[in-house]
Amino acid sequence: IEKFEILLKSDRIDLKELKNLAFNGCPSDNGIRSLTWKILLNYLLLDRTQWASHLAKQRELYRGYIRETIIQPGLKSTSLSDIVDHPLSSAPDSSWTAYFKENEILLQIDKDVRRLCPDLCFFQRKTDYPCAEIMNQEIGFENLRKRIVSTSLKVESQSQSRLTGRLEFQSNQILRKNKTNSSNFISDDNEYEVLADGCEAHWEVVERILFVFSKLNSGQSYVQGMNEIIGPIYYTFATDPNVEWRGKIKRTYVS
Template sequence: MFHSPQMVKKRVPEWLNSSLWSSTPSPSLDDDRVQPYTSKPTATTTITSSSSTSDYEPPSMVDPPIPVPPPKPTREDKPPPQPQSTDSLPNHEDKNNTTPSPEDISRQAQLLVELSRKTINLRDLRRIASQGIPDGAGIRSTVWKLLLGYLPPDRGLWSSELAKKRSQYKHFKDELLMNPSEITRKMDNCTNCDTDESKGQSKGLLSRSEITHGEHPLSLGQSSVWNQFFQDTEIIEQIDRDVKRTHPDLHFFSGDSSDAKSNQDALKNILIVFAKLNPGIRYVQGMNEILAPLFYVFKTDPNEEDAASAEADTFFCFVELLSGFRDHFCQQLDNSVVGIRSTITKLSQLLKEHDEELWRHLEITTKVNPQFYAFRWITLLLTQEFNFADSLHIWDTLLSDPEGPQETLLRVCCAMLILIRRRLLAGDFTSNLKLLQNYPPTNIRHLLYVANKLRVQSSG
């Protein structure tokens, strides 16, 4: 796996660190935390952005109503600090603005109307959700389940479908998370029952010839559950390490509280079951980062019954989400037309189409290989580039794409490059690599606006 540079400490919104999750203070973000899927060239040190405003100004697009971009910086180590206006900051970072905006209230009302219909119109739901789903009322939880195909459009089928899926997940856990000793005991009990029925005089004692199946702990047989158990141990240990590093800045996932430990156990269960059901992929470092937003959204659903079944719901939605990206996690397909390198090439082509000057400067003049930064952006669905609240907003848009999230993801990645084009054009290999591996704070609404403009231009 790739190793990553040090991670910039990101401030956590107060609403994410509610006392609901823990009474102990949140641990600080560890500077040497391993970040999966990151190539680490020689020049990779942490840089803190001095500006949260964007540099985006291609002449072919209509400028959105945002503050005037800062002047073009010179070729020095870092551009001078720029004043930050309220509009240039992510909405959740404005501590004085706790009241939902009129747009959020209106969108929430529209979503509630759509969710109240007997048959959900997925096209209308996607259109509204793509602009961002307001927090609260459990709306995001239900909408994501619909967007991922976990819930059918017919509301009348929801109850039966949920009951069936949740029962199926319980069966997976019972079968796949069982200790080998329990499996062996279960098989012996069945054998004993058969033996007692046919040979009552044996009194349940197996003769030496009847100890079969290769289920002794020292058995090396491929079919042995013990042999399989020892093979799985390494993967389970990796899952355990990664889960413990998942969002250490959030009480929900980290800390000594019983809730945090329970949430970590749920993540581990999901990843172990997934690995065993998908032997072609198994577990790849970084899957825990994709799993975390889904579980958080479902576990914090105000509906107690749905929150209690968050682990099962998350498992199936995780499978649905990963089905569109599974080839990125298969090393054997890295160089194929469906592998991660092919997807990174598509991002490079997209940038060249919309901003050839920036593309030429990055890939030809300064030799910044897109794999150095885009590998993590794409495989982890931008969960490591933005704080948790902003990641949820971006995912609202990604999951709303009727053709799947990948094309929208590439447009968002391209927009990320265009938004900081001035700094990139003024930079050399080292400064640009630092900037791209530690993406500066930005206005998420503006970022998604630009990404949507790229869609309109491409289709036009």
């Protein structure tokens, strides 16, 4: 522990020496593991004197990502000013086509992160640092939580009839009603506590990070299992004993 503390307090951190120390594991005492991971993952620079300016730049960059990928589409989805580009438009360049495709990815991310590390209640708790850029939006703004709810209500499951070969559609409400009649069925509606407006659970923060990542990396997008990778990283950063670091991690793009 002493070797870690001496190295991490240096003005210029020796990356090779840090890797050698961390090879057999990092102690969690005094936030050593959190700080070591941040350096090894290029979250922090090796020069300690540049940490403040670097983090400020990265936080502003993340705010820009949020405005571009979440806030602007959320405001546009509730706007009636654009008559040409509408949800039923079949134009190949329609922004609504991309919007609906993104919803499919968002639903998969939501399904995965809700069950992230089920042995820990941490991810179901609300964070003390909700995203102000999203929470301070005007009434009618469609955040990811509302977007998921509205998408889930509109999604219909389709099955092919063996007799006619036609597609038969059945709404989720009917499916849910049928499942409720089963004694072994547990409703998803009661599985997780719904937080009040203005609050965010930790899994929602992870969801936002993964969604922003999928939009910025459209070629790779989201792959199932990414939530299991970012989960331990986020948990380690978000439980840093240093309160200042905990506040910064909620406002910085960590993917």
